[in-house]
Amino acid sequence: MRESTILKILFYNHTGTVSGAERVLSMILARLDRNRFNLVVVCPDASRMMELAASQSVRTRGLRQLDARFTWRPDRIVNYLISFAKVIGRARKIIIEESPDAIHANSIRAGLVMAAATLGLNVPVVWHAHDILPRHPLSTAVRLFAAVTSRNRILAVSHAVATRFRGVLLRPLNLRVPINVIHNAVDLDRFRPDTDARKGMRCALGLKNTQPVAGIVGQLTPRKGQLELIEGFAHVAREVPDAILLIVGEALFNRDEEYAEQLKRTVVLLGIADRVRFLGPRNDVPKLMQGLDLLIINSHEEPFALTVLEGLASGTAVLATSVGGTPEMIRHGENGWLVKRHDHDDLVKGMLTLFGDEALRRKMGSNGRRDAIARFSIDRFMTEVLILYRAVLDGDQNPEPRNAHGIEVSRVAGASGP
Numbered sequence: 001m002r003e004s005t006i007l008k009i010l011f012y013n014h015t016g017t018v019s020g021a022e023r024v025l026s027m028i029l030a031r032l033d034r035n036r037f038n039l040v041v042v043c044p045d046a047s048r049m050m051e052l053a054a055s056q057s058v059r060t061r062g063l064r065q066l067d068a069r070f071t072w073r074p075d076r077i078v079n080y081l082i083s084f085a086k087v088i089g090r091a092r093k094i095i096i097e098e099s100p101d102a103i104h105a106n107s108i109r110a111g112l113v114m115a116a117a118t119l120g121l122n123v124p125v126v127w128h129a130h131d132i133l134p135r136h137p138l139s140t141a142v143r144l145f146a147a148v149t150s151r152n153r154i155l156a157v158s159h160a161v162a163t164r165f166r167g168v169l170l171r172p173l174n175l176r177v178p179i180n181v182i183h184n185a186v187d188l189d190r191f192r193p194d195t196d197a198r199k200g201m202r203c204a205l206g207l208k209n210t211q212p213v214a215g216i217v218g219q220l221t222p223r224k225g226q227l228e229l230i231e232g233f234a235h236v237a238r239e240v241p242d243a244i245l246l247i248v249g250e251a252l253f254n255r256d257e258e259y260a261e262q263l264k265r266t267v268v269l270l271g272i273a274d275r276v277r278f279l280g281p282r283n284d285v286p287k288l289m290q291g292l293d294l295l296i297i298n299s300h301e302e303p304f305a306l307t308v309l310e311g312l313a314s315g316t317a318v319l320a321t322s323v324g325g326t327p328e329m330i331r332h333g334e335n336g337w338l339v340k341r342h343d344h345d346d347l348v349k350g351m352l353t354l355f356g357d358e359a360l361r362r363k364m365g366s367n368g369r370r371d372a373i374a375r376f377s378i379d380r381f382m383t384e385v386l387i388l389y390r391a392v393l394d395g396d397q398n399p400e401p402r403n404a405h406g407i408e409v410s411r412v413a414g415a416s417g418p
Contacts, residue, residue, distance in 0.1 A: 016047020
């Protein structure tokens with residue numbers, strides 16, 4: 001990476017909605033040195049993502065929202081391809097006008113758009129893969145398109161994501177389509193143990209300091225498993241009479257509003273409406289984490305959940321399904337508790353075990369905080385991202401950003417403090 005030149009990086013986010021991937025992008029934008037990097041964010045007009053980028057004094061360009069999802073319906077596939085074509089055409093004009101040194105596409109779909117829009121332009125594209133590719137014929141098409149040009153580089157948030165993206169097709173093409181794993185990070189100052197915050201949050205919610213409280217934090221959608229958690233908690237509530245479940249988050253995509261209503265109906269049908277509280281979206285999640293005895297991530301699939309990292313950093317006991325990238329963060333019984341997905345009995349047993357063993361919760365919380373500091377700091381994350389950028393801009397096909405834990409951020413050109 002050229003040390004004396006200001007380098008332009010174009011970041012592309014295909015959706016205007018802000019969720020986990022956008023929070024990671026925001027973290028990158030906030031910490032890139034503006035004396036070394038010229039940044040521009042391309043995303044849908046008048047969106048929360050555009051507001052987020054503008055709030056960090058990053059210049060933005062508007063691009064229509066990409067309408068594309070995995071589906072088995074041929075009519076929808078046709079509509080999605082039309083949406084891709086329209087977005088790609090406009091994206092190419094923006095790229096030619098901006099003339100970036102590199103593009104950071106903040107999803108697999110964003111990577112598809114930018115790889116197509118840069119054909120013949122010789123601009124390297126980093127696909128930031130935040131999702132696990134589903135087992136679907138379109139996933140094969142994605143892999144094939146990634147292999148069209150050696151300009152593509154895959155940045156996977158976990159080994160689980162990398163393995164699924166590589167699949168069988170890309171195994172012999174690893175040099176042509178390099179896949180590098182950089183685990184996400186957590187803000188260790190925002191998420192940290194805080195006894196006063198615990199007391200304050202419990203007081204604000206009208207909860208006793210000794211009352212067993214579990215919580216699940218994240219968007220309300222079937223993939224996150226809130227429904228199965230409610231069903232499991234109904235059994236726990238009979239064994240632990242004063243236990244409370246807090247559900248934090250809102251519906252963001254597709255038909256998830258219907259799912260949110262289903263959750264509320266289920267609570268009533270199971271007779272636990274007085275034991276489950278829907279708190280909606282919150283801006284005080286770090287304090288909420290402190291009010292919990294147990295943070296639950298009951299997802300059917302998770303590439304590398306930021307909520308798990310936030311629980312570890314908070315020193316809160318974490319119970320999570322053993323899916324995707326989660327076992328890359330949690331060691332069962334040491335810094336968290338893993339249960340099998342779609343296993344009602346295992347989930348109930350895990351909740352009962354942890355509610356009944358304060359010493360175990362404390363041990364896991366302490367180990368979780370220690371691991372967050374050692375393995376998931378923002379400094380570590382930015383060091384590895386900058387090493388990857390340097391490799392991409394220098395045309396190096398074999399960087400090892402995952403092995404950079406011992407390198408100080410100051411040694412890598414372009415990092416700055418928060």
